[in-house]
Amino acid sequence: MLALYRALLRLYPAAYRHQAGEEMISVFRQAQAAGRNRGRGAYLGLCWREVIGLMAGAVDERLRILMGPDKFASLSSRRFAMQPGFRFPKSTAVLMTIILAGVVTAIEQAMSIATSWPHGKAQMPPIQPVRFALFRPFLIPLGLVYGVAALVWVVMFLMRRSGWHRLSALDITR
Amino acid sequence: MHALPLTETVLLILLSLAEQPRHGYSIMQDVERMSSGRVKLSTGTLYGALRRLLEDGWIEQFEEDESPRGRRAYRLSRGGRKNLLLEVDRMKHLTQLAGLRISRKEA
Numbered sequence: 628m629l630a631l632y633r634a635l636l637r638l639y640p641a642a643y644r645h646q647a648g649e650e651m652i653s654v655f656r657q658a659q660a661a662g663r664n665r666g667r668g669a670y671l672g673l674c675w676r677e678v679i680g681l682m683a684g685a686v687d688e689r690l691r692i693l694m695g696p697d698k699f700a701s702l703s704s705r706r707f708a709m710q711p712g713f714r715f716p717k718s719t720a721v722l723m724t725i726i727l728a729g730v731v732t733a734i735e736q737a738m739s740i741a742t743s744w745p746h747g748k749a750q751m752p753p754i755q756p757v758r759f760a761l762f763r764p765f766l767i768p769l770g771l772v773y774g775v776a777a778l779v780w781v782v783m784f785l786m787r788r789s790g791w792h793r794l795s796a797l798d799i800t801r
Numbered sequence: 802m803h804a805l806p807l808t809e810t811v812l813l814i815l816l817s818l819a820e821q822p823r824h825g826y827s828i829m830q831d832v833e834r835m836s837s838g839r840v841k842l843s844t845g846t847l848y849g850a851l852r853r854l855l856e857d858g859w860i861e862q863f864e865e866d867e868s869p870r871g872r873r874a875y876r877l878s879r880g881g882r883k884n885l886l887l888e889v890d891r892m893k894h895l896t897q898l899a900g901l902r903i904s905r906k907e908a
Contacts (some may be wrong), residue, residue, distance in 0.1 A: 647852070650846045650873055658844070672841075680843025686847055689828040 628659065628674055636677065638685035638726070640692055686722050697704065807888055809831055813840055814884045815877065818860060822876035825851075851875060859884060 631656055636648055655677060662673035807815070810832075817823060817831040828851075829842045854860045859881030865874045875884065 644880060647848050653872075654847075657826040658829060675847065676841060678841040680845030682845075684845030684849045713822070715862075718871055762864050 628654070628677075631683070632677060635685070638682065639688050643688050683719060684721060686719055688725070690722075704743040728766070728769075806862065806891060809836075810840060810842065810846065811854070812888065813851055814847070814854070814907060815844075815859065815881065818875055818877045819882065822863070822874045824874045826876070841893055854881070 629652075632652065636644060636651065639648070658673060658677075659670075662670040812833055813832045814828060816830050816835065820831075823831065825844070825847060829844075829847060833841055851860065855862060855875075860875050861878050862873055862875055865872050876898055
């Protein structure tokens, strides 16, 4: 789990890792030791929380760099301001998917370069164009899933706006 | 500076530091204890909140003298304590109002 923690920590910007990375690892180690003593369920809960927390935190920090601290603060202040209930930001799921797609593409490019590299020759050959063999089958189902999800959301939104769910509570005898 | 009202997580982190300076793991434990196990912070959430509170000047970071490796700890700043008191006052007012309104309805 520590290896996974370190790997996820690499999603954070380098400056952030330099500033808080070692401290976060140290705190995680303490939490991990305590979690193991509490039983398997508690330990798995801790691991799940840490993975989600690190991914969401990395997206936050990357956005902060992309958008600038002031603009980001105005948008992310909802994380600090009280909400009527917890709402998972939809943008997080989209951004996590984009990051995942980026990682998959990078792996594929690296594999393509590695296979086109003739071992034992000193002179570097021209690098073969990257074939998106993995990326395309990944992108099409992903697009379909998002399309279906968007359609379901629109239908649910329209049904809720129409007030159909209040019909069952309507007393027509009055 | 954060806009009031604060989320429960940030409020609990500030309340944890209001009592005494603490290091990261101690904050995580204290928040869990204060919320009777309901709020369990991950390190990603905790350090994201701490960074913003540091940037906004609500808390301060220092190195513990008694720690052999110079472990970092956090304490509430003067401005942070003032803002926390304002938030607690706001919540007291709301609680009083709620109590009044509910008792009036029951009567």
